[in-house]
Amino acid sequence: MKLHQNTVQGVIDSLDVIFHQNGYADKVIERTLKSHPKWGARDRGFVAETVYEMVRWWRLIQALSPSQDLYKMLGTYLLWKGQNLPDWKEFKTLDAKLVKRRLEKIEKRAILESIPDWMDELGESALGSKWDAEIAALNEPAAVVLRANSLKTSVRELAEKLQADGIQSQVPNGYPDALVLAQRQNIFRSAHFKEGLFEVQDASSQLVARALDVAPGMRIVDACAGAGGKSLHLAALMENKGRILSMDVLDYKLKNTKLRARRAGVSIIETRVIESNKTIKRLRNSADRLLLDAPCSGMGVLKRNPDTKWKLSMDEIERVKIIQQEILQGYTTMLKPGGRAVYATCSILPDENEKQVERFLSSEVGRSFRLIEDQKILAHECGFDGFYIAQLEKTS
């Protein structure tokens, strides 16, 4: 593939912001693409994919040619991918044979899989013999998965409409609302997105709302609603009948929920910021169903957020574990006796998942609950994101 100075500069500038100014890869790429409206689809694809993949393979690239120079790192990445480099002065000192020899000598898994040592140790102690396959799967780029909005269309009809626009997709087994695109692309530009026919949502994530077993007319609290991905799915499953209270500690995320609800034709979502414990106490025994889509380490979604590898720390994991238990203890009071709750994370770590649920069930508040079932979803077993979903019933 021919390299162009201006798109290469886009890659270099984006990496600079991600690694030297602590920017989030997805937001940085979005800004870079926005500030170059004249780039065509191929240029955009090159910049987005190269930045994402270099963030993913950062540690390995540095091991192949130790350097802080972003051009050299790009050149090394391209050589590792088997590409020929153009005769640019920035790439002059790079040697394809040396890169190949260095690669052959690396044995350490943390370097080959391009993750920090602490993450490799944690993954191994959490998943044992499954960790090898899991980290390999978490290093695969994420597929683009859509959730057809059943308030406006069906999976089949959506697939036909996309096909008419030249976009191929397939229906994965076991995910009733999902369509997987055959090729990665910026689907947000599709007119069907603007019409609210679909949302982009990983297949594993689509299992969460279904696990809540909702029905039209119910009262639902989605207590960590964020930008509302699961609230929208719940509204569709409820045929837009009943009431969903979408809550979060961050107001700006809830504003996004409102915008998305309008596009999706959803009218049953009300948003409310959690300002203090009082917001929760006022809702005591009010919900038929409660969703706790808790903040987590994101260790199950490294496919789509590779910069988590470099931003996450053990301290941060300990911090979210405290919040997760507080959410289980404090928020389950909003559920009516006989009601159901789902506790979910996009993590593969038992400490954030089944161990949190076990701790909750053995606590004073948790005594009124029983575990119906839980799913430990691993990326290498399902081909999508890693997730945890526990269904709980409030027995009294």
Ligand SMILES: C[S@@+](CC[C@H](N)C(=O)[O-])C[C@H]1O[C@@H](n2cnc3c(N)ncnc32)[C@H](O)[C@@H]1O
């Ligand atoms: C996994 S994300 C939610 C994703 C969202 N449910 C969706 O489907 O798009 C977790 C959310 O929990 C929120 N959060 C963090 N601490 C919280 C707390 N103490 N109470 C409620 N929400 C909290 C975060 O702002 C974040 O939006």
